[in-house]
Amino acid sequence: MRIIAKRTLREFWKKHRLAKKSLEAWYEDIKISTWQSPQDIKNQYRNASFINDNRVVFNIKGNKYRIIVKINYAQQIAYIRFVGTHKEYDTIDAKII
Numbered sequence: 319m320r321i322i323a324k325r326t327l328r329e330f331w332k333k334h335r336l337a338k339k340s341l342e343a344w345y346e347d348i349k350i351s352t353w354q355s356p357q358d359i360k361n362q363y364r365n366a367s368f369i370n371d372n373r374v375v376f377n378i379k380g381n382k383y384r385i386i387v388k389i390n391y392a393q394q395i396a397y398i399r400f401v402g403t404h405k406e407y408d409t410i411d412a413k414i415i
Contacts, residue, residue, distance in 0.1 A: 330401045340379040
């Protein structure tokens with residue numbers, strides 16, 4: 319899976335140093351994944367939540383942080399739409415971000 323853009327993660331962990339290792343691990347894990355459907359994601363990440371328009375919410379570091387990714391299964395691309403704390407996540411509309 320190609321991930322666009324790692325820079326988003328780097329910018330976040332510059333502000334939240336405790337998130338760095340977990341975000342790097344998530345990135346490396348996703349990079350080697352080949353998902354064909356939401357079920358493939360669910361098999362790998364039981365706590366992933368699915369919302370409209372092929373968006374997936376991943377809980378990071380015990381749900382302290384969240385990442386929203388839009389998946390293009392055909393092209394094997396994961397677009398990072400949001401990375402933030404759980405509190406920041408609660409202030410956005412995950413369905414449209």
